[in-house]
Amino acid sequence: MTQSSPGTILISTDEASLPAWVGVFERLAPDRRVVTGRSADHDGDIEYAVVWSQSPGLLIGLPNLKAVFSIGAGVDHVLADESLPDVPVVRVVADDLTNRMGEFVVWQVLDQFRQGPAYRDLQRQATWKWLPQTAADAVTVGIMGLGVLGQDAARKLAMIGFKLAGWSRTAKSVEGVATYAGEDGLGPFLGASDIVVVLLPLTPATSGILNYELFEKFRRSTMPSGPVLINAGRGGLQVETDIIRALDEGLLGSASLDVFETEPLPAESPLWRHPKVTVTPHAGGNSEPEALVPLMIAQMEDHDRGRPLRNLVDRAAGY
Amino acid sequence: MTQSSPGTILISTDEASLPAWVGVFERLAPDRRVVTGRSADHDGDIEYAVVWSQSPGLLIGLPNLKAVFSIGAGVDHVLADESLPDVPVVRVVADDLTNRMGEFVVWQVLDQFRQGPAYRDLQRQATWKWLPQTAADAVTVGIMGLGVLGQDAARKLAMIGFKLAGWSRTAKSVEGVATYAGEDGLGPFLGASDIVVVLLPLTPATSGILNYELFEKFRRSTMPSGPVLINAGRGGLQVETDIIRALDEGLLGSASLDVFETEPLPAESPLWRHPKVTVTPHAGGNSEPEALVPLMIAQMEDHDRGRPLRNLVDRAAGY
Numbered sequence: 001m002t003q004s005s006p007g008t009i010l011i012s013t014d015e016a017s018l019p020a021w022v023g024v025f026e027r028l029a030p031d032r033r034v035v036t037g038r039s040a041d042h043d044g045d046i047e048y049a050v051v052w053s054q055s056p057g058l059l060i061g062l063p064n065l066k067a068v069f070s071i072g073a074g075v076d077h078v079l080a081d082e083s084l085p086d087v088p089v090v091r092v093v094a095d096d097l098t099n100r101m102g103e104f105v106v107w108q109v110l111d112q113f114r115q116g117p118a119y120r121d122l123q124r125q126a127t128w129k130w131l132p133q134t135a136a137d138a139v140t141v142g143i144m145g146l147g148v149l150g151q152d153a154a155r156k157l158a159m160i161g162f163k164l165a166g167w168s169r170t171a172k173s174v175e176g177v178a179t180y181a182g183e184d185g186l187g188p189f190l191g192a193s194d195i196v197v198v199l200l201p202l203t204p205a206t207s208g209i210l211n212y213e214l215f216e217k218f219r220r221s222t223m224p225s226g227p228v229l230i231n232a233g234r235g236g237l238q239v240e241t242d243i244i245r246a247l248d249e250g251l252l253g254s255a256s257l258d259v260f261e262t263e264p265l266p267a268e269s270p271l272w273r274h275p276k277v278t279v280t281p282h283a284g285g286n287s288e289p290e291a292l293v294p295l296m297i298a299q300m301e302d303h304d305r306g307r308p309l310r311n312l313v314d315r316a317a318g319y
Numbered sequence: 320m321t322q323s324s325p326g327t328i329l330i331s332t333d334e335a336s337l338p339a340w341v342g343v344f345e346r347l348a349p350d351r352r353v354v355t356g357r358s359a360d361h362d363g364d365i366e367y368a369v370v371w372s373q374s375p376g377l378l379i380g381l382p383n384l385k386a387v388f389s390i391g392a393g394v395d396h397v398l399a400d401e402s403l404p405d406v407p408v409v410r411v412v413a414d415d416l417t418n419r420m421g422e423f424v425v426w427q428v429l430d431q432f433r434q435g436p437a438y439r440d441l442q443r444q445a446t447w448k449w450l451p452q453t454a455a456d457a458v459t460v461g462i463m464g465l466g467v468l469g470q471d472a473a474r475k476l477a478m479i480g481f482k483l484a485g486w487s488r489t490a491k492s493v494e495g496v497a498t499y500a501g502e503d504g505l506g507p508f509l510g511a512s513d514i515v516v517v518l519l520p521l522t523p524a525t526s527g528i529l530n531y532e533l534f535e536k537f538r539r540s541t542m543p544s545g546p547v548l549i550n551a552g553r554g555g556l557q558v559e560t561d562i563i564r565a566l567d568e569g570l571l572g573s574a575s576l577d578v579f580e581t582e583p584l585p586a587e588s589p590l591w592r593h594p595k596v597t598v599t600p601h602a603g604g605n606s607e608p609e610a611l612v613p614l615m616i617a618q619m620e621d622h623d624r625g626r627p628l629r630n631l632v633d634r635a636a637g638y
Contacts (some may be wrong), residue, residue, distance in 0.1 A: 002430075099454070100452065100455075101458075101482045102431070102479075103455055103479050104433065104482065106425065106479060107426075107429035107430065107433050107435070108570060110422060110425060110426035111430060113422075113427065114422070114423065114426050114602075116426070116430070119600075119602070120439070120597075121598050122600070123597070123598045124589060126586045126588075126591040126592070127586075128582075128583035128584055128600045129600060130600055130602055130605070131602070132417065133602065135372060135415060135418070135419070135607070135610070136418060136419075136422055137418075156478060156479060159416045159475060159478050160418075160421075160422050160475060161560070165429070172448045176535060189570065247619065264432050264447035266346075266449055267445045267446075269445075272442060272445040273445070278439075278442070279440075279442045279447060280438050281438075281449060283438070283449055283450070283452065286449070286452070291454070302400075315363060
């Protein structure tokens, strides 16, 4: 490595999308070497790692590693590696990903709110029948998690006409959103929400938070079929046996789940076939290399020039 | 009838919703008599008619009829009565109805754009598979009909991130929308649109406009499954045999239809069972008496005081 050549990038992600990430980095940062694994030959040159669910230990002992970039808005998959070196971890904050997630949330909220599942049942039966149709401004969508994604979803849902509530670990103020915070705020927040959208990070504090005890606190007044749960965050937030129990007992009216305890969702999971569950395959917001790589390269170049990294993860908080 | 008593209201709509309309009028205009049919006793007192698909002739020869209020944004059902007296016809322009229609359009656009039908097929097969996901700003939603409903839908879709095109009979300028007008503009408009949303009024000029020849002009580049048709206007706009042919030949990728040539859609219609068709039962935007009656009463009171009626129908244009 000469003084003037910029550092090597180590990329680690799922096999299917790895070639696309490598290709876009090679095209947009032609002066940098891109590698996809460890080797005594180049380990000393690696300055940046770009990872999704890296193998534990992958990043140990890289002498010149400066930062780790997460592929995806959540970083639990990065932090799960207990041997992760003590370097800055950068999350993705990109309009492209934010917009995809926001549109996914609006899609699922509208599909539940406008009774998509029930209308599709009626179509299968060739039955023409109107279902009750609540006005959007009589319904409160509660968003758990008020980061960049939660705030974008709130803004779009407000524009459709819904009332908004929001819950976060620490108190936040978001225009047009009735906000609640911390453990004490959870009950009042859930009691005020008809449709609950989950965009929380997965941390030790949020793991399994979507459980039976929580569903008992949901409001059940406005939606014809009962409260709705939409999890577009992480599968580790939810207890799937509790979701099924709550649906079967009527504590929950229906659920849209994009994430699961085990992904891919095993074919034998009853969620696939539950009449009150919409399953999507962690498709809320794809991380598109074309959209995200330019932002990562810009941060690497800034950092090389001594400027601070942005969108850093608080490793103590876990997000 | 004394000088001071306000005029009687004649209400005519489908049997199922008639009691609700009568009830809300009686509650909100207690000084007015409300009748639901003709009678020599009260015909002379009727000043306003509030109708949905009235029986032809219902309104003939009412000596003091001042105006007809349509239940619903479209007025084709009112004008279809060739014996309709030559009095002003008032359409519904109400935020409540506009919002319901806008949210319906956003719902159906997102469901098609995010490949809802394909993901539901995958769920039925318990198959975990990502489908290609285009960015919203690479897709143009074209709106046919740029009245109050079309403009509201455009604003909401733009906020989600779509590019917008619009077509109307006469040239209009709408912020953020590439507009086209008249017969000459139709080809270029369709060539620029990936998803076509129809919110046109049904008039002699638009009857059957959604036909095979039109579908041949659709753009077919961006949506993975091909161009999408969403008709939330009137069933008389569409030629259903042509829609099926275009879907089967791949000219159209998929369709969301809320309105039909015959309503209720007959159980034997192949549309119910077509794998590329989403059927909803004219549920785009319900006309809710609670939301609309206050606006009608306000107009009646204004008119009684000599002020002009608003949202008048141009009977020559048919909308």
